[in-house]
Amino acid sequence: MKNFLKQISLFIILIALSCGNQQDQNSKRITLTYWSANNQDEIDLARSLVAEWNEAHPRVQVKHQPIPEGRSSEEVVLAAVVGKTTPDVFSNMWPGDVELYVRANALTALDQFADFDSVATDRFAPEKIDEARSTDGHVYHILWKTNPIMMIYNKKMLARAGFDKPPATYDEFFELAERIKKDTDGDGYIDRWVGITQILVTWWQRFFDYYTLYIAASGGGTLLDQQGDVKFDNEASVRVFRFLQELFEQNYFPRERMDARADVFLHSVVATRFTGPWEIRHANKFKQEGFEFDFAPVPVPDSSIKPVYTYGDYKSIVLFKNSEHPRESWEFIKFLISREADLRLLKLANQLPIRKNILIDGKFRLYFQDNPKMEVFAQQAQRVRGADSSPVLREIFDALSQEFEASVIYGVKSAEQAVEDAAERARLIME
Amino acid sequence: MKTKRDKIGYVFVLPYLIHFSVFVAFPLAFSFVLIFHKWDIISPMDWVGFSNFSKLVQDVLFFKAIRNTLVFLVIHIPLQIIIALALAEFLNQKIRFRGFFRASYFMPVVVSGVVITILWQQLYAQDSGIINSLLVKLAGVKLPWLTSVKLAMPSIAIMATWKNVGLYIVLFLVGLQTVPKYMYEAADIEGASHWQKFRHITLPMINPTMIMVVIISTIGGFSLFIEPYIMTGGGPLNSTLSAMLYIYRQAFSFYHMGYAATLGFFFALIVFSVVLIQKKIIERENIY
Numbered sequence: 001m002k003n004f005l006k007q008i009s010l011f012i013i014l015i016a017l018s019c020g021n022q023q024d025q026n027s028k029r030i031t032l033t034y035w036s037a038n039n040q041d042e043i044d045l046a047r048s049l050v051a052e053w054n055e056a057h058p059r060v061q062v063k064h065q066p067i068p069e070g071r072s073s074e075e076v077v078l079a080a081v082v083g084k085t086t087p088d089v090f091s092n093m094w095p096g097d098v099e100l101y102v103r104a105n106a107l108t109a110l111d112q113f114a115d116f117d118s119v120a121t122d123r124f125a126p127e128k129i130d131e132a133r134s135t136d137g138h139v140y141h142i143l144w145k146t147n148p149i150m151m152i153y154n155k156k157m158l159a160r161a162g163f164d165k166p167p168a169t170y171d172e173f174f175e176l177a178e179r180i181k182k183d184t185d186g187d188g189y190i191d192r193w194v195g196i197t198q199i200l201v202t203w204w205q206r207f208f209d210y211y212t213l214y215i216a217a218s219g220g221g222t223l224l225d226q227q228g229d230v231k232f233d234n235e236a237s238v239r240v241f242r243f244l245q246e247l248f249e250q251n252y253f254p255r256e257r258m259d260a261r262a263d264v265f266l267h268s269v270v271a272t273r274f275t276g277p278w279e280i281r282h283a284n285k286f287k288q289e290g291f292e293f294d295f296a297p298v299p300v301p302d303s304s305i306k307p308v309y310t311y312g313d314y315k316s317i318v319l320f321k322n323s324e325h326p327r328e329s330w331e332f333i334k335f336l337i338s339r340e341a342d343l344r345l346l347k348l349a350n351q352l353p354i355r356k357n358i359l360i361d362g363k364f365r366l367y368f369q370d371n372p373k374m375e376v377f378a379q380q381a382q383r384v385r386g387a388d389s390s391p392v393l394r395e396i397f398d399a400l401s402q403e404f405e406a407s408v409i410y411g412v413k414s415a416e417q418a419v420e421d422a423a424e425r426a427r428l429i430m431e
Numbered sequence: 432m433k434t435k436r437d438k439i440g441y442v443f444v445l446p447y448l449i450h451f452s453v454f455v456a457f458p459l460a461f462s463f464v465l466i467f468h469k470w471d472i473i474s475p476m477d478w479v480g481f482s483n484f485s486k487l488v489q490d491v492l493f494f495k496a497i498r499n500t501l502v503f504l505v506i507h508i509p510l511q512i513i514i515a516l517a518l519a520e521f522l523n524q525k526i527r528f529r530g531f532f533r534a535s536y537f538m539p540v541v542v543s544g545v546v547i548t549i550l551w552q553q554l555y556a557q558d559s560g561i562i563n564s565l566l567v568k569l570a571g572v573k574l575p576w577l578t579s580v581k582l583a584m585p586s587i588a589i590m591a592t593w594k595n596v597g598l599y600i601v602l603f604l605v606g607l608q609t610v611p612k613y614m615y616e617a618a619d620i621e622g623a624s625h626w627q628k629f630r631h632i633t634l635p636m637i638n639p640t641m642i643m644v645v646i647i648s649t650i651g652g653f654s655l656f657i658e659p660y661i662m663t664g665g666g667p668l669n670s671t672l673s674a675m676l677y678i679y680r681q682a683f684s685f686y687h688m689g690y691a692a693t694l695g696f697f698f699a700l701i702v703f704s705v706v707l708i709q710k711k712i713i714e715r716e717n718i719y
Contacts, residue, residue: 075683081473104473187567191558199578200664203684256557256578260549391471395685405666410580412668 030325031061032332033087037073037315038066041349046091048344053335060328067092081106081320088323089332091144093316095132096387096394098141101318102134103391108319109138113330123337125356132316134389135228141316142337143354145345147276148380149212149311151299152283155292157271166272166296170243173299177252180271194252195272196264197244201405203397207387208274210404211397212311213240215385216300220309223396223426224388230396230430233423239301241415244408255409266291274298276313277377281350295376312384314354339363350374352381392429399425465692472686483693493694495669496677497701499584503673504652506588511648512641515596519603520629533604537597544594544657551590552577552662577663580670587658587671595651599644606640607633642713646706653702674698 036046043066050064065087070076073092080086081101101107110116116139120129124143132139153166161179163172177194184191197209215221218236225231247253258264265273266287273279283293297308317336319329335341339361342353346367352374358364359378368375387393400422407418466483468476487493522533539547554560555576563573576586610633618628634641655673659665665672665680678698682691 078472078686100471100473106473187573188571189558189567189573199666201666202664254558256575257552258556258558260553260556261559392685398680398684402669406668410668 029059029061030328031063032089032323032325032329034062034064034332035067035087035090035092036064037092038069041351042066042092045344045348048348049336049341053332060325060331062332077101084322086320086322088325088329089317089319089336091315091317091336093141093318094387095141095143095314095316095389098316098318099134099389099393100391102136102138102140106321107140108321108323108326108329109140110142110319110330110333111139113327115334119334119337123355128354128356131386141318142333143314143386144317144337145315145351146354146381146384146386147278147313147351148377148384149208149274149276149313150295150297150377150380151272152265152275152279152293152295153272154265154268155294156290157268161271166294167299168297169302170239170299171302173243174246174250174252176271177247177250181250181252190251190254191269193254193270195247195274196253196258196270197274198259199255199257199405199409201398201401203394203401206397206401206404207311207313209244210240210400210408211387212274212298213243213300215311216298216308218309220383220385222385222388223393223400224390228388228390228430230423230426232400232426233419236301237419238415241404241407241418243299243301244404245411245415248409249411265293277350277352277374280371280373295373297380307383308380309383309385310380312354312381312386314384314386343367346371346374352377354381390430395429396426399429462692462695465689466696468689470688472688476689479689483690486690487693487697492669492672493674493677496672496674497698499670499672500653500655500674502584503588503591503655504649506585507591507652508645508648510588511592511596511599512644514592515599515644516603518596519600519607520633522600523604523607533600536600539594540597542594545661547590547594548658548661551593555586555662578667580667583663583667583671587655587662591652591655591658595648599648602640602644602647603637606637610636638713642710645709645713649706649709650702653698653705 034046034050036042046064046066050062054061067073067090068076070079074094074097077086077090077093077097081104086106098107111120120139120142128143129139132141132143134140151166157180158164158166158176161176163176163179167173167176173194180192180194181190182192183189198205211223214232214237217240218234221231221234221236223230223232244253248255254270258269263282263286264270266283268291283291287293298310300306300308317333319326319333323329337353339355340363342355342358343363345351345353346364352358355361358381359368359375368378390396403413403418403422403425407413407415413421465476467478467480469479469483470476518536522529522536526532554562557563557573557575557578560576562576566572566574575582577583614632614636615628618632623631654675656675656679659671659673659676660679663671665676674694675698678691678694681687681694
């Protein structure tokens with residue numbers, strides 16, 4: 001009987017101890033919330049990375065959520081910041097918005113972590129670290145991925161027009177445009193064009209025409225200088241405006257929206273378009289039998305410095321200030337930007353990580369061998385620029401877009417006047 | 432003497448009071464406070480006094496947006512009233528498939544504005560739109576429906592009329608059915624023509640409906656937003672930039688909440704004044 005009682009007591013003590021341990025473990029376990037973009041590729045990527053992290057880190061668990069639905073991810077993040085419902089980590093921040101959140105004291109400076117410098121220098125060239133630096137000197141976001149804007153072209157249409165390689169300069173582009181322009185059904189109206197761009201004045205549409213071409217024409221210039229002053233009222237801007245103006249004036253580009261009909265590029269209605277690497281998967285999925293396409297840098301003025309720069313369409317990873325576990329979140333961010341995670345970003349989401357030496361790093365070589373079109377983008381990614389860091393950048397782009405419409409699309413203003421007026425308006429906005 | 436039943440009444444109106452407080456009274460009071468502040472949603476508010484008003488009076492684009500909205504109203508309201516009244520008169524006759532026609536005309540009213548706008552965007556497309564395809568066959572021309580400064584707003588007005596006309600047909604039908612039959616019988620005995628009966632009996636008798644239709648369509652017209660937002664983005668050259676679209680941009684594209692609230696109040700004042708003037712004019716024209 002005594003033995004039985006001893007055994008029972010021992011059993012109870014063991015149960016109590018194990019419960020205590022369990023409670024202790026539970027009290028130490030923390031959960032981070034991570035928001036990714038909500039397209040299926042990135043959801044799959046995030047799920048795969050989070051599952052691996054959670055398995056390796058039982059004490060720091062990550063709960064993944066695609067960013068809630070909204071008109072744009074920027075609006076959802078803004079609402080979350082105001083409502084103090086931000087996640088710990090978010091991986092789809094547009095760098096142009098970072099300064100706005102820095103001023104609102106919503107982001108954690110990442111360079112406060114002791115190992116930031118080693119992590120950053122391992123991944124980035126020094127100029128990229130400076131590109132991400134805020135006006136207060138700190139770094140609040142990690143440039144994660146880039147979609148360099150290039151020119152996609154229809155190989156057969158170009159070949160029929162007598163071009164065995166894509167046009168590299170404005171003059172070559174005009175020559176191609178003249179040969180492509182056609183009225184195929186004889187109704188007296190042109191129905192084949194060299195290219196197309198969105199005629200809506202929505203501010204961000206200018207990333208895919210004026211801004212990309214401006215970065216290329218200026219050899220990597222952006223709208224603002226390092227002091228945050230307007231610097232785009234220059235010869236490169238005027239040339240880009242003139243180039244685009246002539247494309248519309250000569251009917252080389254259609255003066256209408258074609259986004260409500262079947263893809264005009266894949267149906268050989270236009271021969272080129274300025275776009276990013278997302279087009280590869282889209283084109284391969286929807287192209288017709290025998291359709292061939294490739295990518296080239298966007299055209300530049302004849303005298304421009306080579307090699308060609310372009311707009312990088314960056315997305316960054318940020319750590320929000322209301323995170324209760326910044327150190328653990330930083331560890332998770334380091335995991336998201338590891339070489340292994342970057343390879344998965346390429347394989348699962350078809351998007352380019354911002355990483356130096358990606359083309360010579362053995363880890364990525366096989367991927368680029370299997371995906372030669374992505375290699376073209378990876379090469380271009382060595383020469384990209386993002387958007388300037390300014391809380392009024394949207395308004396500056398809106399001012400440019402208004403002038404773009406007046407001068408380029410409707411030709412009611414000269415290129416010089418449009419650039420001058422946009423710069424004047426931008427300076428007023430910054431005051 | 433108060434009874435328990437009196438108090439129960441308050442409970443019944445409570446849901447409405449809560450709704451009114453949360454969704455009407457508070458936003459209205461808050462936007463009034465915003466008028467005197469500069470606020471970008473995430474930073475603290477800055478008191479700016481009347482500077483939003485001085486910005487408003489110098490804002491050329493806002494006044495252009497108001498002018499565009501008025502252009503839309505001038506085309507849209509008469510067009511809508513004429514078409515709705517003609518169709519209501521037609522559907523008020525004893526015709527075959529009357530129920531089917533009434534339902535058909537009302538259908539666009541219940542379909543999402545976004546869907547209709549996208550549909551009309553395709554109809555209006557310069558190169559591939561059905562309207563231009565027909566025009567090329569009939570007259571050999573294509574019209575830049577949405578890309579011409581002169582045509583874009585009338586094109587939007589035609590589309591808006593097509594979408595909303597069903598609602599006004601129903602309202603006019605109700606009005607037409609309240610006209611006493613003996614009036615038409617008396618007119619028939621006097622030898623009045625169809626037009627004379629319409630002009631001197633129908634129109635005066637449906638005047639209250641007319642007032643309602645004009646006021647509702649004016650207020651609806653002033654809130655023009657979805658159509659230019661989706662179809663033209665306010666272009667070409669800001670010719671379809673409506674006041675609501677401009678206010679929306681100030682608030683949600685550039686986060687100028689204080690300025691957007693000021694524009695909103697000023698615009699509400701304009702709508703109120705226009706509706707008041709319309710009401711006075713239409714009531715005065717009540718001729719029997």
